[in-house]
Amino acid sequence: MSEYLIPIFIAIIIIFGLIKKADVFGEFVEGAKESISASFEILPALIALMTAIGMFKASGGLGFLSELISPLTDLLGFPKECIPLALIRPISGSGALAVFESILSEVSPDSFAGRVASVMIGSTETTFYTIAVYYGITKVKNTRHAIASSLTADLTGFILSALTVRLILQ
Amino acid sequence: MLKWIFAIMLTASVIFGAASGNIGEVSSAALNSCVEAVDLFLYLLGGMCMWGGLMRVAEKSGLTDLLSEFFKPLLKHVFKGLDLNGKAFHAICMNITANLLGLGNAATPLGLEAMRRLEQEERPGDTTSRNMIMFVVLNTASITLIPTTAASLRIRHGSAEPMEILPCVLITSACALAAGLISAAALDNISKRRKHK
Numbered sequence: 001m002s003e004y005l006i007p008i009f010i011a012i013i014i015i016f017g018l019i020k021k022a023d024v025f026g027e028f029v030e031g032a033k034e035s036i037s038a039s040f041e042i043l044p045a046l047i048a049l050m051t052a053i054g055m056f057k058a059s060g061g062l063g064f065l066s067e068l069i070s071p072l073t074d075l076l077g078f079p080k081e082c083i084p085l086a087l088i089r090p091i092s093g094s095g096a097l098a099v100f101e102s103i104l105s106e107v108s109p110d111s112f113a114g115r116v117a118s119v120m121i122g123s124t125e126t127t128f129y130t131i132a133v134y135y136g137i138t139k140v141k142n143t144r145h146a147i148a149s150s151l152t153a154d155l156t157g158f159i160l161s162a163l164t165v166r167l168i169l170q
Numbered sequence: 171m172l173k174w175i176f177a178i179m180l181t182a183s184v185i186f187g188a189a190s191g192n193i194g195e196v197s198s199a200a201l202n203s204c205v206e207a208v209d210l211f212l213y214l215l216g217g218m219c220m221w222g223g224l225m226r227v228a229e230k231s232g233l234t235d236l237l238s239e240f241f242k243p244l245l246k247h248v249f250k251g252l253d254l255n256g257k258a259f260h261a262i263c264m265n266i267t268a269n270l271l272g273l274g275n276a277a278t279p280l281g282l283e284a285m286r287r288l289e290q291e292e293r294p295g296d297t298t299s300r301n302m303i304m305f306v307v308l309n310t311a312s313i314t315l316i317p318t319t320a321a322s323l324r325i326r327h328g329s330a331e332p333m334e335i336l337p338c339v340l341i342t343s344a345c346a347l348a349a350g351l352i353s354a355a356a357l358d359n360i361s362k363r364r365k366h367k
Contacts, residue, residue: 031226
């Protein structure tokens with residue numbers, strides 16, 4: 001079913017354009033042209049952030065941090081297996097999927113930790129990547145509390161993942 | 171803030187890498203990550219051009235007007251002082267629609283278009299505007315209605331009920347989004363009050 005979404009979404013835009021007698025091809029090309037120069041603005045920020053994330057992932061720092069905060073997460077009833085996922089989720093989407101895969105191959109997807117990890121993946125986004133790319137296309141240097149508020153959302157998401165699974169599914 | 175995260179991650183990876191004996195991996199990550207960044211950029215470039223083109227078609231035909239009428243009652247409380255008939259709001263509505271449908275590949279290019287237009291309309295200079303923060307928080311929280319990625323990986327690992335997580339995902343995303351938006355609005359008020367004093 002979900003594979004129908006994108007083609008239908010595109011078809012609706014084009015068919016609606018035809019009904020309203022818009023020059024769908026000419027407008028498409030014009031819009032695409034405007035996007036080319038804009039997209040180049042993101043590249044420098046992307047290189048900076050991905051280098052930092054790539055080096056950090058390779059350094060094994062995540063494992064160290066997981067050990068460091070595990071007493072706190074035990075207190076909150078947050079499964080130990082999911083700590084690395086919580087740490088990598090805000091910084092890397094592909095990294096988070098890799099950690100999610102490894103959690104599901106160690107524990108059953110229908111176990112407590114497996115369910116919590118699934119809810120975490122389904123209800124959060126790659127915060128730092130989004131912030132770097134979204135502000136990368138603008139000239140904004142000072143992002144004020146954008147990161148703090150986004151991380152507040154992530155933290156709320158992680159705590160509630162464990163809480164809702166415990167209350168609804170266990 | 172990004173300055174500190176960048177600096178801390180780089181320094182920490184050298185320290186952790188040396189301590190855990192992974193410094194060789196850190197070194198090759200330093201050399202290869204920038205290439206990955208260019209790969210990702212090329213991927214985004216194609217997406218941005220395609221969705222930028224479709225966005226323009228949708229605007230000319232008036233489809234985005236319909237969408238923004240639909241989202242206006244809800245979003246006028248989130249984006250204060252933004253022209254709800256303007257081009258930035260149109261792009262925001264398209265981005266939210268793509269997000270709700272779980273079309274991540276479409277949502278990012280449309281979101282970038284929205285940021286560009288927010289900058290053109292609000293002219294914030296080098297310090298972000300309040301509405302930019304609200305929009306970024308909206309996109310760093312997940313507002314997808316159906317968690318397809320999580321479900322497909324659950325199926326692959328033999329889950330009996332891959333979609334059983336849906337109610338938990340919806341409640342969790344809604345609360346996370348609310349926490350993000352409320353904290354953004356609150357922090358904005360605090361910093362404004364400080365300025366007045």
